[in-house]
Amino acid sequence: MVDLAWKILLHDKTRFAITVAGVGFAVTLVFVQVGLFEGLLSNASVTIEHTRADLWVTARNTPNIDFSNSFSEMLVQRVRSVPGVERADNLIVWFAIVALPTGVKENVVVYALEDFARWGLPWSVIEGDPRDLRRGKFVMLDESARKRFGDFAVGDFREFSGRRLEIIGRTREARSFTTNPVAFMDYRVAQSLVPNELHNRATYILVKLAPGADPSAVRAEIGRRLPFNDVRSRDEWATRSRSYWTDSTGLGLNMMMTVFLGCLVGVVVVAQTLYTSAMEHIKEFATIKAIGGRDADVYRILGKQAVIAAVLGFGLGMVASLALMPVMRSIDLVLIISPKLAFGVFVGTVILCTAAALVSFRKVAGLDPALVFRS
Amino acid sequence: MGASGSMVLEARDVWKEFTEGSTTVTVLRGASLSLARGEITALEGPSGSGKTTLLTILGCMLTPSSGTLEIEGIPVDLRSRRALPEFRKRSIGFVFQQFNLFPSLTAYENVIYALQLKGTRGEAARREADRVLDAVGLSERKTFLPRDLSGGQKQRVAIARALAGRSPILLADEPTANLDSKVGAQILDLFRDLARRENRALLIVTHDPKVRAIVDRVALIHDGMISDHFETSTKTNEEILL
Numbered sequence: 001m002v003d004l005a006w007k008i009l010l011h012d013k014t015r016f017a018i019t020v021a022g023v024g025f026a027v028t029l030v031f032v033q034v035g036l037f038e039g040l041l042s043n044a045s046v047t048i049e050h051t052r053a054d055l056w057v058t059a060r061n062t063p064n065i066d067f068s069n070s071f072s073e074m075l076v077q078r079v080r081s082v083p084g085v086e087r088a089d090n091l092i093v094w095f096a097i098v099a100l101p102t103g104v105k106e107n108v109v110v111y112a113l114e115d116f117a118r119w120g121l122p123w124s125v126i127e128g129d130p131r132d133l134r135r136g137k138f139v140m141l142d143e144s145a146r147k148r149f150g151d152f153a154v155g156d157f158r159e160f161s162g163r164r165l166e167i168i169g170r171t172r173e174a175r176s177f178t179t180n181p182v183a184f185m186d187y188r189v190a191q192s193l194v195p196n197e198l199h200n201r202a203t204y205i206l207v208k209l210a211p212g213a214d215p216s217a218v219r220a221e222i223g224r225r226l227p228f229n230d231v232r233s234r235d236e237w238a239t240r241s242r243s244y245w246t247d248s249t250g251l252g253l254n255m256m257m258t259v260f261l262g263c264l265v266g267v268v269v270v271a272q273t274l275y276t277s278a279m280e281h282i283k284e285f286a287t288i289k290a291i292g293g294r295d296a297d298v299y300r301i302l303g304k305q306a307v308i309a310a311v312l313g314f315g316l317g318m319v320a321s322l323a324l325m326p327v328m329r330s331i332d333l334v335l336i337i338s339p340k341l342a343f344g345v346f347v348g349t350v351i352l353c354t355a356a357a358l359v360s361f362r363k364v365a366g367l368d369p370a371l372v373f374r375s
Numbered sequence: 376m377g378a379s380g381s382m383v384l385e386a387r388d389v390w391k392e393f394t395e396g397s398t399t400v401t402v403l404r405g406a407s408l409s410l411a412r413g414e415i416t417a418l419e420g421p422s423g424s425g426k427t428t429l430l431t432i433l434g435c436m437l438t439p440s441s442g443t444l445e446i447e448g449i450p451v452d453l454r455s456r457r458a459l460p461e462f463r464k465r466s467i468g469f470v471f472q473q474f475n476l477f478p479s480l481t482a483y484e485n486v487i488y489a490l491q492l493k494g495t496r497g498e499a500a501r502r503e504a505d506r507v508l509d510a511v512g513l514s515e516r517k518t519f520l521p522r523d524l525s526g527g528q529k530q531r532v533a534i535a536r537a538l539a540g541r542s543p544i545l546l547a548d549e550p551t552a553n554l555d556s557k558v559g560a561q562i563l564d565l566f567r568d569l570a571r572r573e574n575r576a577l578l579i580v581t582h583d584p585k586v587r588a589i590v591d592r593v594a595l596i597h598d599g600m601i602s603d604h605f606e607t608s609t610k611t612n613e614e615i616l617l
Contacts, residue, residue, distance in 0.1 A: 001491070001497075002487045004480065004488060007479040007484070283475065284477055284478075287471075287475045287477070289460065291464075291489050291492060293464075297492060369436045370437055372469070372471055372475050373430070373471070373548055
């Protein structure tokens with residue numbers, strides 16, 4: 001079986017390499033842009049996803065986890081009394097100001113609980129034990145704070161909103177969309193940092209359902225007992241926290257624009273090279289028709305070339321993007337390429353490359369086989 | 376025309392007009408031509424006489440303004456976009472002045488690909504490709520790309536490609552025009568031998584007077600009409616080459 005589509009591509013290796021590189025570049029652009037976007041967005045909900053809570057009670061209309069509002073910490077008692085609730089605890093997420101040894105003041109996002117271990121926070125500990133946080137004026141800082149806070153070590157002290165706390169541990173992967181470092185401390189210590197705002201107040205109630213409890217029934221009952229709060233499932237809350245940043249900022253649009261431009265680059269490169277190639281081989285295509293081929297035989301060649309360019313370009317782009325992952329990580333950027341994204345980009349690449357070949361299809365449609373007699 | 380002389384192609388009263396804007400040019404004016412198995416015909420005429428237009432109509436590539444065409448006794452619906460490629464595929468092999476080989480395919484692959492288009496694949500295609508390349512004396516160079524072949528060798532590949540699939544009609548457009556006289560003569564000898572041996576009807580459109588030496592009949596076309604038509608066996612060598 002002679003595969004003329006492949007043979008033509010391989011006959012002009014330079015052009016073929018340019019086509020594949022063009023598609024690969026566009027695929028890399030899309031992967032990096034969407035992957036960074038996904039990575040950035042994951043920061044907006046990473047703590048929600050790692051917390052072992054089935055339901056989150058928030059102040060009414062709280063837009064995302066970082067922009068919390070406080071309510072009476074006594075409300076947790078009402079939640080605990082709802083049938084189907086196994087456990088409910090107050091959580092504080094609040095911004096504090098850290099005074100650094102350099103004199104600089106930086107913001108930090110504080111996560112405060114009475115019992116961190118029960119809720120799975122922090123989920124990635126490098127050094128120290130979260131159970132020690134309840135013993136006093138202690139804090140665990142995420143490694144990502146180094147960039148802003150400079151070096152720190154267990155045993156160092158830092159001033160949080162005017163109170164001197166000892167660093168007793170280091171965590172990893174705890175991030176905020178606002179890029180402010182995340183700190184974990186005891187619930188009462190956090191309240192003492194900003195007493196006028198947080199005295200006897202919490203910002204969230206974490207709810208663990210009893211085995212076999214009906215989530216929607218429990219949720220409805222909590223909502224009935226706390227009419228001035230919102231109750232959300234973990235997934236809903238994570239989605240809301242992410243959507244806030246995509247919908248209320250230009251970030252989503254910016255990402256879409258770059259993806260669009262990436263696709264455009266890919267389509268233009270493929271369309272242009274396939275079209276030029278089709279024009280250069282127009283007499284060969286006329287010969288195919290003269291010796292008994294049909295338009296469909298010519299379309300099959302062009303279509304196959306587009307698919308080959310798409311598949312190889314996708315592979316190249318995928319490899320380049322995977323190679324960029326550690327580079328991104330080294331500069332504190334998270335690049336997430338999920339199987340779903342990879343599949344979507346693959347299908348999109350094949351569709352767009354095939355669409356790009358349509359320009360060539362139009363040119364060879366109804367090609368006159370008598371062209372073979374013209375010099 | 377003998378046992379091997381049954382008509383495989385008959386074109387009758389073929390007219391072709393081309394219209395551009397308000398100008399109509401009549402290229403063919405009632406040309407008629409027939410080709411028989413095992414017989415070689417030369418179609419000669421000056422530039423602009425309608426040779427190539429008639430060839431493209433006979434080759435089912437162009438629809439005439441009027442006239443009829445029968446191939447292997449079957450009337451060709453010259454207005455059907457579906458029927459014409461089918462006749463080309465089944466009944467006609469082409470040899471072009473500029474060879475028109477696929478540059479990315481070896482000699483062998485050029486033949487195999489033509490067979491694929493005609494619906495012959497696998498072992499049958501390989502056997503047929505070997506047979507025709509052997510017939511044109513190119514078995515030793517079947518793995519060569521066209522760029523590595525001489526003009527004469529390229530034309531041999533083109534002939535092999537036309538022969539492959541056993542189409543009863545071979546149409547050759549100026550097959551020696553791009554070859555030097557020695558190689559051209561070899562190609563003509565090859566044409567003659569193969570057409571006879573394989574019992575094909577061969578039409579050679581040419582300016583080359585040497586072609587007359589190998590053909591059975593000569594059709595002269597002038598201003599879109601077949602102005603003269605004679606069998607070379609009825610002429611002396613001097614008359615033929617005049």
